[in-house]
Amino acid sequence: MTTVLDDAAILARLTPALAVSAMREAVLAAERGDLLAPPRVHAGVQTFTAGRLIGQWYGFRSYPTHLDAPQLVALHAEPSGELLGLAVGKELGSHRTGALGGLAVDLLARPAARTVGLVGAGTQAWTQVWAISGVRELAGVRVFSRDPGRRRAFAERVRAELGVAAEAVDSARAAVEGRDIVVLATSAGAPVIEAGWISAGTAVTTVGPKQVGRAEFGVDLVERADAVFTDSPAQLDGYRPSALLAGREVVSLGAVASGAQVGRRAAGAVTLYASVGLAGTEPFLLARLLA
Structure with a gap:
């Protein structure tokens, strides 16, 4: 089942310690080559960033390039492709x-x-x-x-x-x-x-x-x-x-x-x-x- 988190749910779960710990793991994974993280892509008025933690998951973020509008983050399981979760809103990206x-x-x-x-x-x-x-x-x-x-x-x-x-x-x-x-x-x-x-x-x-x-x-x-x-x-x-x-x-x-x-x-x-x-x-x- 896909879990959908809105801004309120994200803020209820997120702490500075959890967020910083996750980013420490992320930069270490990128340094090792386990996190594949190509530069962002602009498609007209839309911007996309994508990543893959090899053997675990892949996902992306999509957001309007020049608008202060809600963003979408999607997470898929690897290798099944199951859609594990969606985050909709502004809080996940800004707190990241x-x-x-x-x-x-x-x-x-x-x-x-x-x-x-x-x-x-x-x-x-x-x-x-x-x-x-x-x-x-x-x-x-x-x-x-x-x-x-x-x-x-x-x-x-x-x-x-x-x-x-x-x-x-x-x-x-x-x-x-x-x-x-x-x-x-x-x-x-x-x-x-x-x-x-x-x-x-x-x-x-x-x-x-x-x-x-x-x-x-x-x-x-x-x-x-x-x-x-x-x-x-x-x-x-x-x-x-x-x-x-x-x-x-x-x-x-x-x-x-x-x-x-x-x-x-x-x-x-x-x-x-x-x-x-x-x-x-x-x-x-x-x-x-x-x-």
Whole structure:
């Protein structure tokens, strides 16, 4: 029998610990070659990502490319092809992205990192701090967005749902200066911060645009970073126009999780994680929710 999960059912089952654990397994499986995860495919106004965990399942996610609309994730058993589950809505995809960000923080941020600075107050910003709260004991969150009401509401939600001290601030600089962890989660096509605002030892995540000619950060941040990481080098290489990181050595989270590559090389190093969305991770998370 096929199980269908809507957003309410997904949120009832999902925790930061479960989501981050699933993404750790996913990047390790991709690193081993057990998770086949080709870059996403655009078919007009529709985008598809697909994945296969060899010998266990295969599945896909389908969503409107430029619309904030419900998505579909399907999971099939291998080799029978039985349709095991469907997820319909927005929550699985957004929390999957947040969980990859939480994993990046766990692998790259200093063990004692406790403060977060966010630029952006939308869904992606929320799922990032939600997941981070599962891998670090947070002492404080600062958030900036251009809309004063949205940033105040975001800070209130962090306090109410995560039990973490949070404040809305009046500038991006005030949000990120002196923070252990910085998250950029905007739709901006021009840099929203300056590299000089980032302190030594900070772990930076960028969720939003990251292409040449349209990026929420600048070349100065890339040059500021001691090392750059991503969840899917293949997806990053597939950007057209090219990613702003083109030509820079980029390490996969899977290589760090497996121990094949070093994440943080020194306490004072600045790390930059470019979130691009490893394909197959939505079915991977759905499989965990159905287990």
